[in-house]
Amino acid sequence: MILSSLSQASRYAALHPLFPKAFDYIRATELYALAPGRYPILGEELFVIVERAPGKPWEHAKLEAHRRYIDIQLVLEGDERMGWKPLADCYNPLGEHSVEKDIRFFDDAPASWVAVPPDHFCIFFPEDAHAPLVGTGAIRKAVFKIAVQPG
Numbered sequence: 001m002i003l004s005s006l007s008q009a010s011r012y013a014a015l016h017p018l019f020p021k022a023f024d025y026i027r028a029t030e031l032y033a034l035a036p037g038r039y040p041i042l043g044e045e046l047f048v049i050v051e052r053a054p055g056k057p058w059e060h061a062k063l064e065a066h067r068r069y070i071d072i073q074l075v076l077e078g079d080e081r082m083g084w085k086p087l088a089d090c091y092n093p094l095g096e097h098s099v100e101k102d103i104r105f106f107d108d109a110p111a112s113w114v115a116v117p118p119d120h121f122c123i124f125f126p127e128d129a130h131a132p133l134v135g136t137g138a139i140r141k142a143v144f145k146i147a148v149q150p151g
Helices: 006-015 019-028
Strands: 002-005 037-042 046-054 063-065 069-077 080-086 104-106 112-116 120-124 128-134 138-147
Touching: 002 006, 006 019, 006 120, 019 037, 019 046, 019 069, 019 138, 069 128, 080 120, 112 120, 120 128, 128 138
Parallel strands: none
Antiparallel strands: 002 120, 037 046, 046 138, 063 104, 063 128, 069 120, 069 138, 080 112, 080 128
């Protein structure tokens, strides 16, 4: 897991061949003006989901993990906290991995919580279980889904 500010995004562009395209999209797009929904950038290899949701209490948060996609979760508005735990340390799955939705939930407690203010992002790799959307009030964010194995 990586936590950083948008002003430092260029430091992480070399970590994956599609990260530069995601960060270019962030710089070139008025994300605050986009309605909630899914927006293609590079087919199924790179897309963004803009969401606005009420924050939930930490005790209602469930860890989730993905196999096919890396998440770059960028907070646009609101005060969000995200839970994190190494996937290897998650022992209480809530069902099987959904191939269609590329998600599996866990009933484990996060090992740590990080505050993610607006204009900051977290990068979650497949080995990172994470619990998003924890906070009070409305949270608006952009979740970039980057294929682990592009084309």
